[in-house]
Amino acid sequence: MRILIIGAGGVGSAAARIAVRREFFETLVIADYDPARPSALVDELGDGRLSAAQVDASSADSVAALVREHGSTHVLNAVDPRFVMPIFTGCFDAGAVYLDMAMSLSTPHPDHPHEQTGVKLGDEQFARAEDWAAAGRLALVGIGVEPGLSDVFARYAEDELFDEIDELGVRDGANLVVAGYDFAPSFSIWTTIEECLNPPVVYEEGRGWYTTPPFSEPEVFDFPDGIGPVECVNVEHEEVLLMPRWTKAKRVTFKYGLGDEFIDVLKVLHKLGLDKTSPVRVKGVEVSPRDVVAAVLPDPATLGDRMTGKTCAGVWVRGTGKDGAPRSTYLYHVADNEQTMSEYGSQAVVWQTAINPVIALELLSRGEWGGTGVLGPEAFDARPFLDLLAAPAPAGYGSPWGIEEKPIG
Amino acid sequence: MRILIIGAGGVGSAAARIAVRREFFETLVIADYDPARPSALVDELGDGRLSAAQVDASSADSVAALVREHGSTHVLNAVDPRFVMPIFTGCFDAGAVYLDMAMSLSTPHPDHPHEQTGVKLGDEQFARAEDWAAAGRLALVGIGVEPGLSDVFARYAEDELFDEIDELGVRDGANLVVAGYDFAPSFSIWTTIEECLNPPVVYEEGRGWYTTPPFSEPEVFDFPDGIGPVECVNVEHEEVLLMPRWTKAKRVTFKYGLGDEFIDVLKVLHKLGLDKTSPVRVKGVEVSPRDVVAAVLPDPATLGDRMTGKTCAGVWVRGTGKDGAPRSTYLYHVADNEQTMSEYGSQAVVWQTAINPVIALELLSRGEWGGTGVLGPEAFDARPFLDLLAAPAPAGYGSPWGIEEKPIG
Structure with missing residues (x-):
C-alpha cells in the first residue's frame, strides 16, 4: 500500500x-x-x-x-x-x-431551510x-471519528446487539478545559459556527431526511468516563446521511454536546450577525465578521498543552435487543488529552x-x-x-x- | 442668553x-x-x-x-x-x-478594579x-436625563418627600423594540459596552465609593406606564458620583434595565474579547473588534422610525417619609418614541x-x-x-x- x-x-x-x-x-x-x-x-x-x-x-x-x-x-x-x-x-x-x-x-x-433538506x-x-x-x-x-467510528458502532449494534433499532443517536461530548482562558474552543470556531448554524438534519423511516432550526431538541446526555452530563443539541452531521443507507434504523440523529455556554455564545454570534462570512466595511477596511471572531480567540491548534480532560464519541442505540427485550445502549470511545499529547503530541479531538x-x-x-x-x-x-x-x-x-x-x- | x-x-x-x-x-x-x-x-x-x-x-x-x-x-x-x-x-x-x-x-x-475606584x-x-x-x-x-433629571428627582425627594433617605437607586428601563431586526440596540453599542463593562460604582455612607464586578446585584424592577418588569444590573454612572455630594442619602446606586438578552450579549462579547478596542490582525488588515460589532449592527440613529415603545428614567427612593413612616417611592419620567418622533423627529432616548x-x-x-x-x-x-x-x-x-x-x- x-x-x-x-x-x-x-x-x-x-x-x-x-x-x-x-x-x-x-x-x-x-x-x-x-x-x-x-x-x-x-x-x-x-x-x-x-x-x-x-x-x-x-x-x-x-x-x-x-x-x-x-x-x-x-x-x-x-x-x-x-x-x-x-x-x-x-x-x-x-x-x-x-x-x-x-x-x-x-x-x-x-x-424552507428549517423544514426541508436542500443539497x-x-x-x-x-x-x-x-x-x-x-x-x-x-x-x-x-x-474519521464522527463520522467514522460512530458509523462502525452503528453497524456493530445492528449486527450483534439489536434485533430492531428505533433510533441511532450519535452523541458527542467532552469536558475539555483550556487553562488560562475565559473561553477557548478546543476546535475551530469558524467550522463550529458552520456546523452548528446550518440547519440540523434528522432521518425518520417513512419521512426520510428533514431539517429543523439550529439547536433543536436540546437534551442533557450523561457521558461516561467521568465526563458527566452535557447539554446536547441537533447538529447537521454526516452520520445522519450515512447510517440510513446501510442500516435499518427507524430514526437517526446527531447531537453535539456543546454545553450551555457554547450554545449561548453561538446564538449570540448569530443574533448579532457576527457569524457572517461576507465582508463588512469597518473604518475603511473590509473584514468578514466570522474571521474577526476567529482572530480574537486563541488558535485551538496551539492549545493542546494547556488542555485537560476527555472527549467522547459514540452512538446511543435504542430498540429491541437480541433477546427480544427493550434495550438502550451507548457504544463509545474516549480520548484523554493528557494521554494523546504525551504519546502522540496530538490534541485529543484531532x-x-x-x-x-x-x-x-x-x-x-x-x-x-x-x-x-x-x-x-x-x-x-x-x-x-x-x-x-x-x-x-x-x-x-x-x-x-x-x-x-x-x-x- | x-x-x-x-x-x-x-x-x-x-x-x-x-x-x-x-x-x-x-x-x-x-x-x-x-x-x-x-x-x-x-x-x-x-x-x-x-x-x-x-x-x-x-x-x-x-x-x-x-x-x-x-x-x-x-x-x-x-x-x-x-x-x-x-x-x-x-x-x-x-x-x-x-x-x-x-x-x-x-x-x-x-x-483592584472590581473593589476600589481609580479615577x-x-x-x-x-x-x-x-x-x-x-x-x-x-x-x-x-x-441630561441620566445623569440630570434623575439628580433633580433626588433633590426633590430629599427636600419634599423624605426625612431620611436609605437609598437613592437610579433605575432606567425601556420596552423599545425595533421592527425588522433580531437584535438592534436603541443606543450606541460602542458606548453601551463601555458603560456596562466598566466596573460599576456604588456609594455607601461610611465606606464612600467602591466598585464591583460588571453586572452585579441583578434585580427585576417593575417600570411604570406599561413597560413592566426588566432585569437591571449595576452600571457605572454619574449619579452615583453626584448625588452623595449634595444629598444625605446613605446609599446611592445606578441600575440599568438592560434586560436578560442584552446582558447576555454583552457578557458573551466580553468573554470572547469582542468588546476590545485595540486592533487585531485579521487576514492582512487591522480592526478593532468593538468597531466590527458596531458595524454589523444597524445604526441606532437611523432606527427612530422603526422603533416602538417607551423609555423610563427615574429614582427609586427608600427611607423615612415626612410623616416618619417607611416610604418607598419611584419618581420617574417616561418618553414614548411614537410621540417624540412625531412631535420632534427625535428618537425617545435622545x-x-x-x-x-x-x-x-x-x-x-x-x-x-x-x-x-x-x-x-x-x-x-x-x-x-x-x-x-x-x-x-x-x-x-x-x-x-x-x-x-x-x-x-
Whole structure:
C-alpha cells in the first residue's frame, strides 16, 4: 500500500504520527499547499517510508498528477471539506482508493431551510457512486471519528446487539478545559459556527431526511468516563446521511454536546450577525465578521498543552435487543488529552479523528475490508475494526472502546 | 442668553429642536467638527436666532475661540464624553457657563478594579471646582436625563418627600423594540459596552465609593406606564458620583434595565474579547473588534422610525417619609418614541436626554437657577425644574413626570 495524505494540518499530521508505528504500508507521502509543513513533519518523524510533497487541493488535476507521480494506491483527504470534490475527483481520475473524514458540503433548502433538506452533505459524492462502482473503484467516505467510528458502532449494534433499532443517536461530548482562558474552543470556531448554524438534519423511516432550526431538541446526555452530563443539541452531521443507507434504523440523529455556554455564545454570534462570512466595511477596511471572531480567540491548534480532560464519541442505540427485550445502549470511545499529547503530541479531538482512517487503511491493506463504489463505514464489517482499535500494541492500536447500558424508556 | 451647542449629533440636534420652541434665548450657535451637519439642521429649523459653525472639540483653544467669536454666554456640550475636558477648559478660559450631560471619564483602579475606584467619573472636572468658584463661573455638570433629571428627582425627594433617605437607586428601563431586526440596540453599542463593562460604582455612607464586578446585584424592577418588569444590573454612572455630594442619602446606586438578552450579549462579547478596542490582525488588515460589532449592527440613529415603545428614567427612593413612616417611592419620567418622533423627529432616548439641559438653560436665563463652581443638578432647587418640565406649552415643556409608591420592605 502506497498512501498519500493530503493536508499536513492537525488531523493529517496526527494520522502520520499514528501510521508510522504500523507496518502495513510501503510508502506514505504527506502533501500540503505549503510544502514546509509536511517537510517539517517528515523530518521530525524520521521514518524512511515517508516523504513530503506540494499539492493544490482545489485542483483535481493537481491531485491526480500527484497520485500518478507517487504511484499512490490510497489517498486520505485531511483538509477542509471545501476541497472534498476536487480530491475525490482527482482520485477517481488517477485510480486511487479515496478516504475522507468529512463529506461534500450541503446547501440549505432555498425556501424552507428549517423544514426541508436542500443539497445534503455527501450528495455530490453519492451522485458519482455508480461511476465509482462501475470502474471498480472505492471511495470510503466519512471514516474519521464522527463520522467514522460512530458509523462502525452503528453497524456493530445492528449486527450483534439489536434485533430492531428505533433510533441511532450519535452523541458527542467532552469536558475539555483550556487553562488560562475565559473561553477557548478546543476546535475551530469558524467550522463550529458552520456546523452548528446550518440547519440540523434528522432521518425518520417513512419521512426520510428533514431539517429543523439550529439547536433543536436540546437534551442533557450523561457521558461516561467521568465526563458527566452535557447539554446536547441537533447538529447537521454526516452520520445522519450515512447510517440510513446501510442500516435499518427507524430514526437517526446527531447531537453535539456543546454545553450551555457554547450554545449561548453561538446564538449570540448569530443574533448579532457576527457569524457572517461576507465582508463588512469597518473604518475603511473590509473584514468578514466570522474571521474577526476567529482572530480574537486563541488558535485551538496551539492549545493542546494547556488542555485537560476527555472527549467522547459514540452512538446511543435504542430498540429491541437480541433477546427480544427493550434495550438502550451507548457504544463509545474516549480520548484523554493528557494521554494523546504525551504519546502522540496530538490534541485529543484531532487524534481521535485521525486514528480511524489509519485503522481503515490497515484493514484495506489486509483485505479484511474491501468493496467498490462510494461507501460509508457502516457498509463494512465492524468487528475487525473494533478489535484492531482495542487490541494492545503491537497487534492493535491499544485504544479500548466501551459499552454502557442506559435506563430503558 | 447666547447659547452655543457643541455637537450636532442626535442629542445636540434634539436640544436645538426643543429650544427653538422657546423664547428665553437670543442666539443659538450649533457647532460640529463637520460643519455640514449643523448647517443642514439650521436650514431645516428656519429660526433666525440660529446659526451653524465649525469646531474642533478636542481643542480647548478652538472651543474658547468659538465662544469669544460668538459672544456665547452658555455652552452645552453634546459630544462624546472623550471631549469633556477640552470643552470644559475652553469654556472656563473664555468665561462661559458650561453644561454637559456626561462627565469626564473614569479609569479603573490598577490593582483592584472590581473593589476600589481609580479615577472616578467627573474627578477631573471636580479637581478644577475651586478655580471655577474662585472665578465666579458656573459649570453645571450631568444635566441630561441620566445623569440630570434623575439628580433633580433626588433633590426633590430629599427636600419634599423624605426625612431620611436609605437609598437613592437610579433605575432606567425601556420596552423599545425595533421592527425588522433580531437584535438592534436603541443606543450606541460602542458606548453601551463601555458603560456596562466598566466596573460599576456604588456609594455607601461610611465606606464612600467602591466598585464591583460588571453586572452585579441583578434585580427585576417593575417600570411604570406599561413597560413592566426588566432585569437591571449595576452600571457605572454619574449619579452615583453626584448625588452623595449634595444629598444625605446613605446609599446611592445606578441600575440599568438592560434586560436578560442584552446582558447576555454583552457578557458573551466580553468573554470572547469582542468588546476590545485595540486592533487585531485579521487576514492582512487591522480592526478593532468593538468597531466590527458596531458595524454589523444597524445604526441606532437611523432606527427612530422603526422603533416602538417607551423609555423610563427615574429614582427609586427608600427611607423615612415626612410623616416618619417607611416610604418607598419611584419618581420617574417616561418618553414614548411614537410621540417624540412625531412631535420632534427625535428618537425617545435622545429626546429625553436633550430636553433637560434646555430646561436648565431656561431656568438659568430666568435667574431661578444660579451659582458658581462645578455643580451637579442636585445642587439646585428641584421644584422650578419639575414644574417647567411638566407645565403644558407654551408656559412649560408639556412632559409630565410621575410618582409611584412601591411596596415597603
